[in-house]
Amino acid sequence: MLTDTRLQGIGLTVFDMMGISEGPLRDWYSSIMFTNEGQTHHRLRSLVGKAFSPRSVEAMRATASGLVGERTARLRQAGGGDLVETLGDVPLRVMCNLLGVPEKDLDAFMSWVRALSPIFWIMTPEQISAATDAIRNLVSYTSERCAERERHPGGDLISALIAAEHEGHKLSRREAAGMVANLLVAGNDTTAGQMAC
Numbered sequence: 001m002l003t004d005t006r007l008q009g010i011g012l013t014v015f016d017m018m019g020i021s022e023g024p025l026r027d028w029y030s031s032i033m034f035t036n037e038g039q040t041h042h043r044l045r046s047l048v049g050k051a052f053s054p055r056s057v058e059a060m061r062a063t064a065s066g067l068v069g070e071r072t073a074r075l076r077q078a079g080g081g082d083l084v085e086t087l088g089d090v091p092l093r094v095m096c097n098l099l100g101v102p103e104k105d106l107d108a109f110m111s112w113v114r115a116l117s118p119i120f121w122i123m124t125p126e127q128i129s130a131a132t133d134a135i136r137n138l139v140s141y142t143s144e145r146c147a148e149r150e151r152h153p154g155g156d157l158i159s160a161l162i163a164a165e166h167e168g169h170k171l172s173r174r175e176a177a178g179m180v181a182n183l184l185v186a187g188n189d190t191t192a193g194q195m196a197c
Helices: 013-018 024-029 038-051 054-078 083-087 090-099 103-120 125-151 157-163 173-194
Strands: none
Touching (some): 024 125, 024 173, 038 157, 038 173, 054 083, 090 103, 090 157, 103 125, 103 173, 125 157
8 A cells, every 4th residue: 555656645634724824834844754745755765764874873772771771760769750751851862962952952952842743633723833933943943053064064963864865866955954853853752652652
């Protein structure tokens, strides 16, 4: 079924249902892998796949393990507690570390990503407003980081996304900034959602 071109995802149907017909939230959401099909999806996925090399994924292991070890040690010391709450920010901290986000910017990132988390469901008007503000701030921030990494590449995921090439294609700065936001929201949402399991 995954290879049958007659089947398609929901695209922007939920946004249409909520009345989000224009604006930065719709612009971003329409550009991510989740809402695209065919060649566009394949191109984006191939370029992101290049950035997630086995070495970069393995490099995340020590960060994730360290954070989880620190949090579970606190739980043991306290005699127990809520594991989901204790580990709730670990996925986002790992992603921010991978992206090269400075420690001083983590709180802002966390607030933006939390405001964007309801994006995969039907949102209230208040959630739409908060998500719109969050995506403006997040894409603006990641665009600046992309510009900085174009000038001074590093060992982080943003540098890898900018450098990734597949069949002569590269991500534009706008696509790279949008992809970073996509990875943060989707990576945090799915991983945090699996904690209880």
